[in-house]
Amino acid sequence: MVISDAEGKELVRLARAAVEKYVSESAVIRPTKGLAKSGVFVTINHYETSGETLRGCIGFPLPYKELQQSVIEAAIAAATEDPRFPPVESQELEHLLFEVSVLTEPLELIGHPSKRKELIIIGRDGLLLKWMYGSGLLLPQVPVEFGWDIEEYLANICYKAGAPPDTWLDSSSRLFTFQTAVFAEQSPRGNVVGLVKNPNNNK
Incomplete structure (x- = not known):
């Protein structure tokens, strides 16, 4: 599927909102609408002046659920279930960058x-x-x-x-x-940009 800039930005903001709600209130937000089913990965990086370091990355390679629902689940899992890292804590949220990769079917x-x-x-x-x-x-x-x-x-x-x-x-x-369409925050809670768009056109 092809993701527009507006949809990509919405997905990144949804990923952040899902993690902030879950970490702060132990609550899971519900998507307001659904895009088509698609595989997706959510990557969380820790923002530093010297660069970025990985804080969590989890996703679903196959299109099991509507995209927004998959983003919510993947974002929470990346923040709390990545076995390489301890769960994200509330004081970290203002230092994190969120990135969403929407996958074509393998x-x-x-x-x-x-x-x-x-x-x-x-x-x-x-x-x-x-x-x-x-x-x-x-x-x-x-x-x-x-x-x-x-x-x-x-x-x-x-x-x-x-x-x-x-x-x-x-x-x-x-x-x-x-292939993937990738959208990411440039700074914590900042502008979202498309890093790779319309992957089907890259073949």
Whole structure:
């Protein structure tokens, strides 16, 4: 699905509102309207003068629910259930940045596993790897942020899935790509900008 700037800004503000309500009052807000079902991830960063540090990131790769409902659930989970971090506390809220990534439906890469990397473009494609013992997902912006080449990107999606780094070459594994429309706060409670828009036009 294609997300407009106005819709993207609304989703980011909804993510913040959901976390602020839950952290401050232990209450869950309800969406006022629903967009089509879509996969979504909410990323929370801690804003610092020297840059940003990750504070939580959780989402749903498949379109199970209407988008606003998924944003609310993903935002609360990113703030309170990411196993890498303690739950967000109320005094942190004014120092956090919210980012929403709306996902296209993942498409499996078909063909010989050795040819998979030829179909992936860094900065455009996120990866979802499924193998016999689990799965892992990396958003398209991750390899850009870390400066990975395609080999490093593929090794890291395997690590994310808890697999050896060459599992993407195993014929029993399944590798999917997807694109995202990304919207993020530039400062805490500040202006929201689209970082990547209309992902279907990037193919």
